[in-house]
Amino acid sequence: MKKTIATFQQMKDEGARISMLTAYDYSTARLEDEAGIDGILVGDSLGMVMLGYDDTLPVTMDDMIHHTRAVSRGAKDALVVADLPYMSYHLSTMQAVENAGRLVKEGGAQAVKLEGGAAFVDEVRAITRASVPVMGHIGMTPQSVNAFGGFKVQGKSEAVARQIIDDARALEEAGAFSIVLECVPAKLAELVTKAVSIPTIGIGAGAGCDGQILVYQDMLGMYSNFTPKFVRTFADVGASMREGFASYIAAVQDGSFPAAEHTFAISDDVIEKLY
Numbered sequence: 469m470k471k472t473i474a475t476f477q478q479m480k481d482e483g484a485r486i487s488m489l490t491a492y493d494y495s496t497a498r499l500e501d502e503a504g505i506d507g508i509l510v511g512d513s514l515g516m517v518m519l520g521y522d523d524t525l526p527v528t529m530d531d532m533i534h535h536t537r538a539v540s541r542g543a544k545d546a547l548v549v550a551d552l553p554y555m556s557y558h559l560s561t562m563q564a565v566e567n568a569g570r571l572v573k574e575g576g577a578q579a580v581k582l583e584g585g586a587a588f589v590d591e592v593r594a595i596t597r598a599s600v601p602v603m604g605h606i607g608m609t610p611q612s613v614n615a616f617g618g619f620k621v622q623g624k625s626e627a628v629a630r631q632i633i634d635d636a637r638a639l640e641e642a643g644a645f646s647i648v649l650e651c652v653p654a655k656l657a658e659l660v661t662k663a664v665s666i667p668t669i670g671i672g673a674g675a676g677c678d679g680q681i682l683v684y685q686d687m688l689g690m691y692s693n694f695t696p697k698f699v700r701t702f703a704d705v706g707a708s709m710r711e712g713f714a715s716y717i718a719a720v721q722d723g724s725f726p727a728a729e730h731t732f733a734i735s736d737d738v739i740e741k742l743y
């Protein structure tokens with residue numbers, strides 16, 4: 469059965485941990501869904517892991533819609549959340565609602581995510597008012613990479629830690645259904661999780677969150693540009709792929725592929741006539 473934002477809230481209330489992963493295409497979404505994932509995020513991280521940019525800033529609404537449509541078709545049960553990319557919700561609440569609406573209407577997402585806390589409560593309220601559920605995202609928000617001076621842990625000082633707690637409360641008050649906590653100290657994430665009644669989903673935020681999310685290429689060993697400290701390789705699919713590609717290349721080179729069983733037959737009569 470399709471999971472909803474009510475399923476997420478019920479899981480927090482019952483103390484069941486929520487599992488999320490990113491996906492950017494139909495086949496991967498299908499595999500994650502079959503494995504029983506609760507939620508799939510079509511992250512703007514697709515700019516890095518799918519498109520090869522150095523950060524998420526160049527990702528467009530058209531990129532997001534293209535990938536969200538594919539994921540929506542593969543996610544039978546999982547809740548599909550799509551990221552609002554950089555500059556798609558920063559100009560006005562009107563722009564935010566319009567683009568959130570496109571991710572639902574054209575992409576087939578059930579919810580959207582935006583980066584920001586107290587500074588974006590007007591956008592969260594406006595999108596929620598249009599009946600699109602919003603996931604907040606605070607801590608190390610990658611769209612602010614230039615403002616942070618790199619992908620750096622946030623919330624180690626009292627001032628920033630306090631801001632993160634205030635941001636979480638502001639998001640809940642504005643109607644967000646859930647909050648991603650990225651790259652914040654584990655004990656701060658625990659405090660935030662207790663400070664709000666909506667589920668927190670952590671990435672590099674420790675086990676005290678209500679759920680976890682990872683970029684799937686990271687947990688399958690498929691992306692080697694960097695490996696954040698918070699990543700565990702659950703299966704080395706990257707190594708399997710490299711081996712598979714290498715044996716294909718070798719088989720083509722030595723002529724062992726394709727073999728007879730991979731070919732289509734034609735009657736000798738027909739062939740004779742062609743000579």
Ligand SMILES: Nc1nc(=O)c2c([nH]1)NC[C@@H]1CN(c3ccc(C(=O)N[C@@H](CCC(=O)O)C(=O)O)cc3)CN21
Nearest residue numbers: 513516517524610619620621683686691694696697698
């Ligand atoms: N493949 C991938 N995985 C991600 O988790 C991810 C993306 N891409 N793209 C968007 C953002 C960027 N993220 C990142 C990127 C780098 C670090 C990183 O290198 N962190 C270091 C140092 C942190 C510090 O000490 O301040 C680490 O060791 O984890 C963390 C998160 C998380 N998101």
Ligand SMILES: CC(C)C(=O)C(=O)O
Nearest residue numbers: 490511512513648671
């Ligand atoms: C890492 C998650 C939370 C994200 O925002 C993304 O994949 O874009």
Ligand SMILES: [Mg+2]
Nearest residue numbers: 511512513551
């Ligand atoms: Mg993102």
